[in-house]
Amino acid sequence: MDDLPGRVVILDAGSQYGKRIDRRIRELNVKSDLLPLSTPIEEIKRAQYKAIVISGGPGSVLNDSSPAIDPNIFKLGLPVLGICYGKQLMVKHCGGIVTKKIGREDGQCDAVVDPTCPLFGGLHPEQKVLLTHGDGMEVLPSGFSPIAHHEDTIVAVANKEQKLYGLQFHPEVDLTENGPTMMKNFLFAVAKIQPDYTMVSRLEHCLDHVRKIVGPTKKVLMLISGGIDSTVSALLLRKALGPERVIAVFINNGFMRKNEVSEVETSLKQLELDVKVIHEFNKFYTAMTSVTDNTTASRTGNSTGGDHVQDHLVLSSERRRVTKMLCEVSEPEEKRHIIGDTFVDVAQDVMKNLGLSPENTFLGQGTLRPDLIESASCIASASADVIKTHHNDSDLVRQWRSLGRVVEPLTDFHKDEVRALGRDLGLSAEYCMRHPFPGPGLAIRVLCANEPYIGKDFAETQVLIKVICNYAKAKQTDHALTHRVDKATSDRDRERLLALSREEFMGILLPIRTVGVQGDCRSYSYCAALSCNEDKSVPWESALFLARMITKVCHNVNRVAFAFGGPILHPVSEVTPTLLTPLVLALAREVDYVAHSVLKTRNCYDLVSQMPVVLIPVQFDRDPMNSNKMPPCAHSVVLRPFLSKDFMTGRAVVPGADLPVEVVDEMAKSVARVPGVSRVLYDLTPKPPGTTEWE
């Protein structure tokens, strides 16, 4: 059944969510094929597709170098659903005008849809949708009419006669709550497709895949972490190949949480997975690798990370350089490249020590689709942006893959699908719902920095944040930057900002950068901190709203956190020099343990999907006027309780609504008592514009 041609073609413009579209369509018993945006129109005609979906992507239609589409695609007479960048292409080629917006929109928003439009049939007019874009529509193409609004902005358009539908929001992700109904309406009410596709059993499909790749005699060295992805992968391998051909290895890289190594060992033994534990802290700590000169975009090439890989180097024309040792590196992508390559290097050592010949041994990993998309693997998409290089998709892993030496049964899966497969394989609900923990572990949850990040835009952004937090006062004095806020926000936003001024929030910009994802692009931008009077309980809903306004107005801020401990009276212009040293890691381990212990003892573990606890190189409350001051030496801690099913999008846990306020307060107080901690913060940012992790 899977060999049948699809009924729908998804043209991929480099979206983070291309596979989600495919999945949504298949779940409705319609097969779809995910093809590059540049697929020739003749090919699309030849395959006799019944409808076209054009995905989002990191490009801008205002930029000539962005991925292009044959404009005739809109004249084929086929129903087309354009999503985000796909919608912008539709608007541009059908005669409308797209321009850059003054305010960005990233995160879940309220939309009002037209229920008389076939795309929204059966839906209530008020909908929660995910928007993540910086470009907007200035002029509607003729023949099109608006079918949804977010406040005063049109966020969906349609030319019903020609069956052309453009959505600025993303119906394929969970943050668009009724996305599945919209997709169903497009397929059945608009495109009139018959649901005739039956999904093959995913379990059988995975087992066949493993047998085909590994063959009848070879073995697999399976890298296992105790997380659900590698556990399910190991169980699949064992079922497909038999236990004697699967060697499970857990690598203690030194960035694990407190007690993690023994806990993982125990839980895997209970599943009768005989796991070998390899302790390699020193190797990781001092590891180096080679990266392309602009590290963040490294896609191919060789590595000097391993002693054994020289024979397999893929020579590259890109300029490469050798990194410093991991314990000396602060740039997050560089840390990731080193860690990813070192995992492979250690695996190679293990193979050698166990007498496993490289020709007859595969490397097994629990890689999921999001790991590949975020790392911009060409397996996942031809034009996605590198958000972050997951350790299991480093340069060395790519080389091994290209040599056909890697087996990864779950590369078509998202986390929620792996959990379902885990249940089918007999894993307990508790095991399946375990919070994910990234392979690079605490190494990426410590924000390293040697110096503050203060760009030319720092001072102005600092003032903008103050204007947003104290909008009523700024309005009175007619501050120049107030106009910027006015232009970037809606009438409703400004009403709420005026009302909020009474709550006396304070906002400052921190001289650090963190990674985010905005409009399908990587961002590495400022983080803002809010605070308010300690006497009253935190007005969380207002804080969340302010956080949204700050990222809407300030495109160079991708994250906002609330700082406990009363008003922040002094600006922060320095950082505590921070690298991955044993002392810093010990602090990160302790605060993670303290926060998670509260979550567990208060029986709240299942209320959140994941809770990174992050160390940032910021010491608050240092009076800048005090001339004989000591350099900063303390760190602050960010709690990031997060809700997500697929981990491609998600939102902050709302204290009082999703998690009891007392539990949040207790976590903050307990962590604040750990020596060396300046303040505790709570991340308010959805994904997008922030990622789940901070780095």
Ligand SMILES: Nc1ncnc2c1ncn2[C@@H]1O[C@H](COP(=O)(O)OP(=O)(O)OP(=O)(O)O)[C@@H](O)[C@H]1O
């Ligand atoms: N400490 C480790 N030792 C060996 N392999 C690891 C380790 N950490 C990660 N890996 C490998 O990297 C893969 C990706 O890690 P990832 O964290 O995404 O998955 P996971 O740990 O299996 O599940 P989860 O996402 O729930 O943490 C794993 O499936 C595993 O193959």
Ligand SMILES: O=c1[nH]c(=O)c2[nH+]cn([C@@H]3O[C@H](COP(=O)(O)O)[C@@H](O)[C@H]3O)c2[nH]1
């Ligand atoms: O195995 C991993 N190796 C990595 O390099 C890595 N980076 C992020 N993560 C996990 O992936 C999910 C999405 O993370 P982000 O929103 O931060 O991108 C979250 O669950 C993260 O914890 C990783 N897992």
Ligand SMILES: NC(=O)CC[C@H](N)C(=O)O
């Ligand atoms: N997610 C997307 O497709 C974003 C499209 C475009 N880059 C924008 O920001 O508007």
Ligand SMILES: [Mg+2]
């Ligand atoms: Mg993990």
